[in-house]
Amino acid sequence: MGIADELDGEMLGKARALRHDLHRLPELSGLEGETSARITTEMTALGARQVVTGLGGTGVAAVFGEGEGALLVRAELDALPILETGRPAHRSQRDGVAHLCGHDGHMAILHAVAQALAAAPPAARVILLFQPAEEIGAGARAVLDDPRFADLGASMAVSLHNLPGMPRGAVALRTGPVNCASRGLRVRLTGRTAHASEPEKGVSPGVALAGLIPALGALARDLPTDDPGFRLATVTHARLGVPAFGVAPGEAEIYVTLRTLLDDAMAALEAEARALVAEIAQGFEVEITVHEAFGHCVNHPVAAALLERAVQDMPRHEAALPMRASEDFGLFGRAMPSAMVFLGAGEACPALHAPDYDFPDSLIEVGARLFLRAIAEFGRP
Numbered sequence: 001m002g003i004a005d006e007l008d009g010e011m012l013g014k015a016r017a018l019r020h021d022l023h024r025l026p027e028l029s030g031l032e033g034e035t036s037a038r039i040t041t042e043m044t045a046l047g048a049r050q051v052v053t054g055l056g057g058t059g060v061a062a063v064f065g066e067g068e069g070a071l072l073v074r075a076e077l078d079a080l081p082i083l084e085t086g087r088p089a090h091r092s093q094r095d096g097v098a099h100l101c102g103h104d105g106h107m108a109i110l111h112a113v114a115q116a117l118a119a120a121p122p123a124a125r126v127i128l129l130f131q132p133a134e135e136i137g138a139g140a141r142a143v144l145d146d147p148r149f150a151d152l153g154a155s156m157a158v159s160l161h162n163l164p165g166m167p168r169g170a171v172a173l174r175t176g177p178v179n180c181a182s183r184g185l186r187v188r189l190t191g192r193t194a195h196a197s198e199p200e201k202g203v204s205p206g207v208a209l210a211g212l213i214p215a216l217g218a219l220a221r222d223l224p225t226d227d228p229g230f231r232l233a234t235v236t237h238a239r240l241g242v243p244a245f246g247v248a249p250g251e252a253e254i255y256v257t258l259r260t261l262l263d264d265a266m267a268a269l270e271a272e273a274r275a276l277v278a279e280i281a282q283g284f285e286v287e288i289t290v291h292e293a294f295g296h297c298v299n300h301p302v303a304a305a306l307l308e309r310a311v312q313d314m315p316r317h318e319a320a321l322p323m324r325a326s327e328d329f330g331l332f333g334r335a336m337p338s339a340m341v342f343l344g345a346g347e348a349c350p351a352l353h354a355p356d357y358d359f360p361d362s363l364i365e366v367g368a369r370l371f372l373r374a375i376a377e378f379g380r381p
Contacts, residue, residue, distance in 0.1 A: 003120055004372035007365065011115040015368070016361050018042065019108035020090035023358075026079030026097045026104070029133040032058040035077050035107075039130045042111060046118040048128075052152065056142030060130040061152055064117040069155035070125035071378040072336075073113065073371055074329060075106035076134040086356040101135065101352050102162040102345070105359030105367075109160070112368035113375075123379030127154055137182075137294040140328040144335060156303050157338040158374055159329050160367055162359060163320055164351050166344030169366050170317040173341045175304045177226065179297035181266045182259040182326040183290055184236070187212070187277055190285040193241070193250030205252040206240055208281045213238060215276055216256045219269065225261065225322050231269050232259040232324065259324060263296050297330030303339035310373035314366075317344060325352070343367055 018038075027035050036058040043051050043062035050063040058077060063070070084091055084098035092098040099105075110128045117126060133139030143149055166172060189209065194202025212235075219233040234257045241249025258273060260266045270290075277286060320342060332338040343363055350357040 002373070003116060003122060003376045004369045006116040006120045007112060007368055007372065011112055012365050014115065015108040015112035015364050018111050019104045019359065019361065019364065022104040022107060023090045023099045024093050026092050026094055026099045027077070028081055028097055029078040029136040029138065030057055032077040032132050036060055036130070036132070039077070039107065043114060043128070046114050048114070052148055055148060056132060056139060056146045058132040059139070059143050062114060062128045063125065063152065064114065064128070065122040065125045067125045070127050070153050071375060072127040072129055072154040072157040072332070073110060073375070074129045074131055074157060074159040074332070075110045076103040076139070077107070077130050077132050078103060078135050078139070080135060080353060082353065082355055084355060086358050088358050099359070100354065100357045102357075102359040103134070105162060105363060106160070108364050109367035109371065112364055113371050116368070116372055117375075122375050124375070125153070126375055127152055134328050137292045137326065137328045140331040144331060154336060156306070156336055156378065157332040158303060158307060158371070159340045160343050160370065161327065161340060162345040162363055163342040164345045164349035164357070165347060166317045166320055166342070167315065168344050168346040168349070168360060168362065170315040170344040171311045171341055171370070172317050172320040173304065173307055173311060174318065174321050175299050175301050177261055177296055177298050177322045178340055179323050179325060179327040179330060180225070180259050180261055181263045181294060181296040182257055183266065183270070183293040184255060184257050185270070185273060186289045186291055187254045187256070188287040189252045189281050191250045194248040196246050196248050199248040202248045202250055203283070204249050205281070205284050206249060208284060209238060209240055209252040209254060211280045212254055212277065215280060216254070216273060219272055219276070225324055228261055228265065230261045231265060233257070233269070233273065234259070259326070261296065261322065294326035294328055295330045297327045297340060298333055299339040300333060300337035303337040306374055306377055307339050307341050309377045310370055311341060314370070341370070343370070
């Protein structure tokens with residue numbers, strides 16, 4: 001009888017109820033105080049040997065079992081600044097904030113795992129990490145920079161992410177790159193405002209802004225995502241002046257998200273974007289700031305092999321990888337062997353970050369059993 005067999009219907013029911021509670025009360029990145037407190041209460045009630053709070057801001061780490069080294073299993077605390085349009089009974093009660101990426105489901109999976117570990121202590125030490133601020137790329141770095149993280153003694157890290165478009169319950173797993181690197185550039189152009197009746201007395205950045213939108217997008221290369229030369233530049237926001245009829249604009253801003261398969265290609269793409277801005281925006285004061293910088297996520301062979309043993313009897317769907325989307329879990333790979341597996345949420349499931357997305361409850365059991373098998377494999381002599 002394996003540790004995964006400890007998981008029963010009552011445990012799954014509690015994990016499902018927790019997900020619905022968390023879904024009703026979502027919190028944005030870095031502001032997950034209520035979510036963190038609820039997780040702390042749950043982990044303490046389950047008898048975790050150690051519960052570390054405030055990790056990297058609002059993170060929670062719950063430790064089960066004993067032994068040298070430890071397997072870290074990560075979930076995320078934060079929700080998104082998007083208005084939910086779906087109508088589940090557990091719909092978000094906070095306008096403009098919703099769990100539309102499935103982090104509520106990932107937390108529920110770890111809650112089910114914790115219940116099983118409480119019922120049957122593992123043969124190795126396990127750290128269940130509930131990480132803050134994944135959506136803005138800041139949480140993993142904050143956790144790793146927290147001095148208390150090193151004291152936890154994690155020696156390997158694994159995680160999962162649900163993935164709409166894949167058959168429900170199927171897994172995608174590979175060694176090597178699984179998520180792209182990305183970062184946002186906010187470009188501000190400043191000229192001089194004027195009265196709308198005398199635009200010639202001002203300096204409007206309108207033409208420059210209009211030129212930047214297609215020029216930045218043209219930095220992309222039409223290559224498969226798994227090609228090391230893959231890159232994408234997506235303009236996500238543009239604004240000229242203020243919404244007024246009497247003012248000729250004197251300032252503008254544009255947001256562009258840069259994306260490459262690997263970190264070492266990002267510096268070159270950013271340099272090209274900056275040079276392009278300098279060329280097109282000559283004559284304007286230019287300010288460029290970097291936001292939401294995500295490193296690439298690369299599965300280490302040893303950690304991926306552990307997950308391979310855990311998913312060996314599950315249906316596979318490899319075409320989904322590597323994802324264009326970014327994940328700050330990749331930073332754990334700089335500190336220890338790490339790997340992420342992707343769990344199909346269904347081919348008809350709305351996409352991640354879609355306003356009508358809702359994590360499928362049936363995946364709680366699938367994900368929990370996957371992690372429990374990985375924990376059992378980690379603890380084998």
